[in-house]
Amino acid sequence: MHKSTLRTCLTATLSLLAFGAFAQQMDSLSFIRSKRMSDDDLAKKREGTFVTGLPDLSSDPVTGFGVGVKTNIIWNGRRDNPLFAYTPYLMRLRANAAYFTTNARELTLSLDVPYYKGTRWRYRLDFKAQQNPANLYFGSSEATLGRLRLPSDPNATFATYAEFDAARKTLRPGGPGEAGEVTDALSNRFRETEFMLNLKADYALGKGRWRVMGGYEIQHLSYKTFQGTEADATRNGEATTAPNGTSLLQRDAQQGRIFGLDGGWVSILQTALIHDTRDFEPDPTRGVYFEAANEFSNPILGSQFSFNKLFFQGRAYQKLPVGKRTVLAGRLGAGTIFGKEAPFFEFQDQWSPDGSINALGGRQSLRGYRANRFLARSLAFTNVELRVRVADVKLGKQNFGLGVAPFADAGTVRDRWQDLGLRDVRFSYGAGARIAWNLSTMLYADYGLSKEDRLFYFGIGQNF
Template identity: 35%
Template sequence: MYSIFIRSSVFLLFITSLSLWAQATDSQDAPRPRPANMPFEVDEKKRLSERDIKNKKEGGYFTGLPLVNSDPNVGIGYGARVIYLNNGERNNPLFEYTPYRYRIFAQYFNTTKNAPYHWLSMDAPYIMDTKWRVRADLVYERNPNSLYFGIGEKTLQPLSYLERNDPTGRMIRNAPFADYEANLHYRRPGDAGIGEAPYVTDSRYNRYDIENPNFSFSGEYSFFGGKVRTVTGMRLSKQIIRTYDGKTYDAKFGGYDQLGGFPLSFLDTDKEIATPHGETRVSRDERDGKINGFKGGYTNTIRAGIVYDTRDFEPDPNRGLFLEYTHERSAKAIGSSSEFNKNLVSGRIFMSPVTWFTRKPPELLEKLVVAARASLIQTNGDAPFYEYRNMWGTETNQSGLGGRTTIRGYKQDRFVGQTMGFANFEIRWKFASVDIWGQHFDFQLVPFYDVGRVWDETKMVNLQGYKHSRGIGFRIPWNQATIIYVDYAKSNEDSQAFVNFNHIF
């Protein structure tokens, strides 16, 4: 425990030193008169830019979004989200200091691979003109294609497979993910000693099915003009785990499928036959005593955190710093099936470098933002295997390393461990904007770079052996607070495209 606080403190001091550079332009801004009748002090760093205030809609309004989502791991998503945003009246003194006064949305969502994510959410900054902020989320999610490659530094090893899944075949190393999974689709002789059928497939060897209804709630209280917030909250959830061992799936003929000594695999390479599934990775690790939580259970946690935040506009910042430390405790005394705790320390920085040279840059460069984030997460205790991937931040929940919100060039949860670290770097350039039927749209081009890795113990954290990905993104801020998101990312192992909502940080 002591080491995580030492390392977290060093990390935060590094990010804080960068903030002096990021906020160097604050003193260059011409002073604007503060709104009259402020209910309490809010720091000027939290104030929206003149451009954002001008484009901000007044009062309440609905946006109804058809959800069209693409994620290689769960398929093409479809559904709808109905959002109600209320910005308050323009003459309200907090109008210039909040992304909105409150936001409520309801979402129905499913995918072509049957991974539903239904969500009811509420967020209210400075609720009822107090220093409190309230957030609440009710979610039902299920992912029958959850990935599991084990826990710890061994997951960092490049993928390898036996050609055509043949035990006597050639070993292929440093394999692309697509080739790796394609070769697991072939039949192989089963292992009777662990209860496998005579012939099995491994097409879902690294997958399991998790169902997770959950509710979370938090309250935040502001200090020092809104720059510091303390956070307390809770999570109530249930996890139902299903595996694919012994279930029947179509598989290609393997090298051991023969008729009169002639390999059937060469008769028709596209021919498939119904075949029982062999032992999956998660079942093997449970049999070897490497993991907890194989049968699922309840995860109820108490949460606490502290935030330092000088961003000017939360959904799409131009400048500022965001630092947070969170702690999450799961205990049987509050109904959990296991005892563990998690610590997260994270920092984000946003800089508008053109404003270093001029307060009113050319329109084509008025919003050019350099954005970076770094996070370190530690899990202690008897955590179930599916909890190592979960990362609770005061604004966002994330899952594992890989996927849309961490290292975008790798599959979701590709790397999971007792300690996880990652960083993201983006350049967000608004190159155009338009107003249509009373709606304001910006258009941003976003090149990015991601890096991260896992460790077996926190004391082993170092600057070596990281995984990398890079890519290009396209973002459409709609009335500023709703961000439509398209990213394409590539790594040494994979390439992926994502369509979703909101910046990843």
Template identity: 25%
Template sequence: MVRLIFALLPLFLSEAALSQKKDTADRTGFNVTGIPVLNFNSDEGFGYGARVSFYSYARGGYNPYFYLIDTQISFTTGGKKEVFVFFDSPFLLGEGNRLTGEIRYQDNNLTPFYGLGHESTFIEALTKEEDASFINEDYYRFGRTRITAWLDYQRNLGSFRALAGLGMNHTDVSTLDGTTALQDDNLVSGKEGGFTNYLKFGLVYDTRDFEPAPNRGDWIDLLFEWSNKAIASDYNYRRLTLTQRHYFPLTDNLVLAQRLAFVQSWGDIPFYETAFIASTFRIEEGVGGAKSARGLLKNRYLGAVETFGNLELRWRLTDFRMAGQNLFLALSTFYDFGGAWNNLDDFSLDTLHGGQGGGVHVGWDENFIISIDAAKGEDVGLALYIGIGYLF
């Protein structure tokens, strides 16, 4: 694994040279960085594409930047195509006011679906042509084309930040040839796709000492989403998401990082929306997979009630220089878990599912980090995840 991560260094060196320093308040003007996108995870295969980031520092005095525009186009060997433009500015509307938004197009003709609730099953033999119980190689897959646009506004309120936002999602759902789990499930809502527009309100508490790789502090989000036909949504539902993260330094180079998330939905939420976890920055998919619970299949456990958590020990092994850059090498070990239920009455710790593993991380100038994590879980022999940054 160590050899693999160092083999990737040249691909990211241009980004490392231009990545944001821990203190950028003395920078002025405009900066553009462009890098190839290269990643891998066991759920989607190899990813490749290009990413261009535009940083404005204006007249100086802004940390980490006056605004950021992040653009990317990428493809994976697992059938996913994605284009997005992401915007973030902590100062455009004045100090203490943050504006964040994104426009994204995603087409994935092999999106996973295993059913809803804790009784959903994964029987690998159903996808193996050589097995007597074979049904379809893509039995646990469906097609999903999705366009999203959202905008969040945050304002400082003492030690907290208040958040208000709105979003528009349109999703096309298509079933694949042959019999699939989605076709066999007559109870799920949302097979016809449509709009899921929403209003979002929240409260944020953030005391992290350094966002990309915190050594101490807390980061807690409480978010409420309201989707209704009154705002041109095709569905009426409400969703509450609570995510708690804590970073505790055991020694100068050893950090215990912990995350716990809980999601509850009410109303007519379409099945595909249960895969997306609300956030104050990037919106990712779970429960299970590279962004939520490693060692579990992507989107393996979905439902009206979801939870997942991570306990990770991060050891900063050494600091060194290469090609004129300041780098560090870190190791980690972790345990992730997750579960989903159709209602809160079904919740039980006995129906949680876990994965465990370890990782190697190389960082440049503190905040640009390449991570390789490997995990083993109940449905996964050994899963590999290569990407940018720590999981949380």
């Protein structure tokens, strides 16, 4: 046989064997075929291992202006890897550190390994250490849906946050246990110190659209209020300082309205059922995401608290035949907490395997209201965004997608989940800018408006 013929046969044989191995591997990965990225996004996805890091210049109306660093080490593998077109990455290590003008500080580490070695398992490990003295508290019942009220005088109400903030700083005579003359500038604030470790694993069922998840989290929490602390004040319109009066959180704890102000150890067992057909998790163009998530805490797990939190969330993404990349994105969520003495800090967020959501108010829910503006045992909310890609820019090996995102938010809270409905719904709206950096890293800037406030946020990550 001629050498060239032999070489051709050998090449063909090796190609067939390679194709057969590839086909066999893809057959074993059939459970994620529905999650294939669009051809346009796939062409921009970068091969190999790379680092995205940038100064963390963020702004939030509550925690203030923040500086720090946000980094991602992303392992994407080679383009010929069968997983390349179906996963956002093979593995991602995220390390963030930030310091804010309110003296808040945070360190987070997060490891995410989807479809570990081509199997149905996904593993996540998260660690957080943070201290935030700028947390807000306006109450813990559906009464927070009313107008803003002074902690020291519930009969004094205000239509806007600016009016409310000015009134809090006005000096008043001190009451029992207070100084002779006090301010309420810090009476709606408290400091939280948290150390948290979380381990999660989920398993893809059937064709991969459904997953079951289990996890364990342990936290240590401590709290401080600011009564007696020297704070800003005004006397006859002139700026001065004075001791802060009794905080609203402290008053509610003394009256038995809330529990958990002393902090302590929280041990939690987490479970979830997830349905996910998104094509690209960091910034989807199509698909749906649904979850039923539960957190159970009890002394039998070593916890100092007993409660059960249930949260349902649905998201949908639809690419529209307008422009380069126009996506209509929507989310609907509802949750409740069971347990007569559930700690107040568990009212402040809803746990989700895809990232917890602060409730209700702030960047993650109602962007025209301050974080925790509306707080009660049960809540429901919705968000809608129109994500329009305006241009794509390539600088060296870096790809940037520039876009805008007008949005609308709505939500409400109730003391009982049976009472959730369309009564007393609060609305906010606004617009934002988006920058997709190498597809996987999203930069955002949002301006939210409501009848009570005007708020600006910027940082990293899609809202949902």
